[in-house]
Amino acid sequence: MTPMRLLVSVLFALGVSAGLAHAQDVRPAGFSLPPMVATPMTPAKELFGRVQRPNAGPDRSIGFYSNGCMSGGVALPLTGPTWQVMRPGRNRFYGRRRLIAMIQRVSKKVAAQTNWAGLLIGDMAQPRGGPMLGGHGSHQIGLDVDIWLRQMPAQEIPMAQRETIMSSMVVAQNRIDVNGYWTPDTLGAIKAVATDPEVERVLVNPAIKRAICRQATGDRSWLQKVRPNWGHDYHMHVRIGCGGEKSCRPQRDVVPGEGCGKELDYWFQRAILFPDPSPKKPSKAPPPFTVAKLPGECAAVLNAP
Template identity: 70%
Template sequence: MRLSLAAAAFLMLVAGSASAQDVTPPGFRLPPIAGGPMTPAKELFGRVAHPSEGPERSIGFYSNGCISGAATLPLTGPTWQVMRPSRNRFYGRTKLIDFIERFSRRVTTNTSWAGILIGDMSQPRGGPMLRGHASHQIGLDVDVWLRQMPPQVIPMPQRETIMSTMVVSEDRRGVNRYWTPDTMQVVKDAATDPQVERVLVNPAIKKAICQQARGDRSWLEKVRPNWGHDYHMHVRLGCPAGERSCRPQRDVVPGEGCGSVLDYWFTDAVLHPQPGPSPRKPPPPFTVAKMPGECAAVLSAP
């Protein structure tokens, strides 16, 4: 099969690391794949168009699992809009859908924002993605852009190309002029929701929050520094109570996470990493056989 230049460029992105807000070429569709024991799991889960039938469950861990009976977030709501809809990553647990609705309403009450822009959630049946994430596999993760939703509905073609707002300074050590009190309030509104377990942000954003937060600072415990996350925050919910198929993450480290504990993130070795002496040997493909056993059934279910 011959591919267009745009599609070929996209496949190059798929093969390597890519930004979570990369633009998909118009009209691009993944070619069919027969599949086999050594086919990477991401190639199979990335091609499923619809959630499975059956009861709603998260199976496995955030970075190695799948979803049965996933719920769908409407692409447009009164206080949210889904970006990059062509990726088909707007699925999750019902508790995640409920959180987005609740959180987005709270943002409109506590800030001047008209609502929030939603990035990636999970694929229809979860599982590993072709690009952009290691987690987001069990329907309990959502990326929220650090750019306010406009009061009008964004046309679908524009949702594929509009970029989010970078709020981290060029030297990666602080925030820029696009970081505002409203932006911090949005992070706080997510972190103070009782269903939220973690909010992942760029270390420079965490440092700014440590410097600027006033009053009750207990919510800072949930805000964790992580690579990237300079134009969006990654919100993670905990496993549903009593659901043994969902493997929880360790509890967050107690305390605000400010001061000297952040120093590591701003060392020269972290901010300006040097390439290794020789290319690393690529790991073997991550196949469905390496996932929780029930995920094979979820993948093939009607």
């Protein structure tokens, strides 16, 4: 089958995903993307972002977290005993079966070990993974999930409210510490996630990492998994590993140690916290990232029934 026919054949899948620059951007439930005429140069995100359902293929991650796709994904139920999916209208609540099991497992642990009733779940992956129209560079192979740093209430949140309610910003205005929304239960929730054996990374704002370094007691070995990264002020980005799967390219091992020393101090240099806002000279726009630039099997996943 030619690349053109592969691209055109997916146009039936007019999805309800969305996405701007942030993981909790508001989109109304049922938001759908308009039809489009595809060409071999159509960006891959435009095609994967319109797919409504997973394919019926084997359960696999193909490629890397920021350059790949997912086969045989499954949806996390929008409401469970210890979790609730936020922004369901974005249609980004799919993942590998191992990811689904991890979310269910750690949410139960959070409910048992903290005052939170469970976890509020943000973006996972699109039905077949792949690049998103906005909001994430990764989340492409069904092994990533954003978990909000807002306490889940005991009662079920109405679906309409899940599209508009915001998470809790726990980073102070000065960007060097946490604020009053940070509580011992926030720390407990992150610890419950990071201590799960399948979790390889937990990305948080550097100020959150600093608070964890200051407050964690007892066995601190789990701090090694918690890594500082910008853009995680109100959620933790949780990632599980490839599990030895040949079609999945693993990430590098984390740097040994707690990560609470000079490597953390780097993030609080003034030039890093407040970079020079001087406009840069406009650069030439890169060519579109097409399906052909993804791992070869992703075209078949996109085209599969």
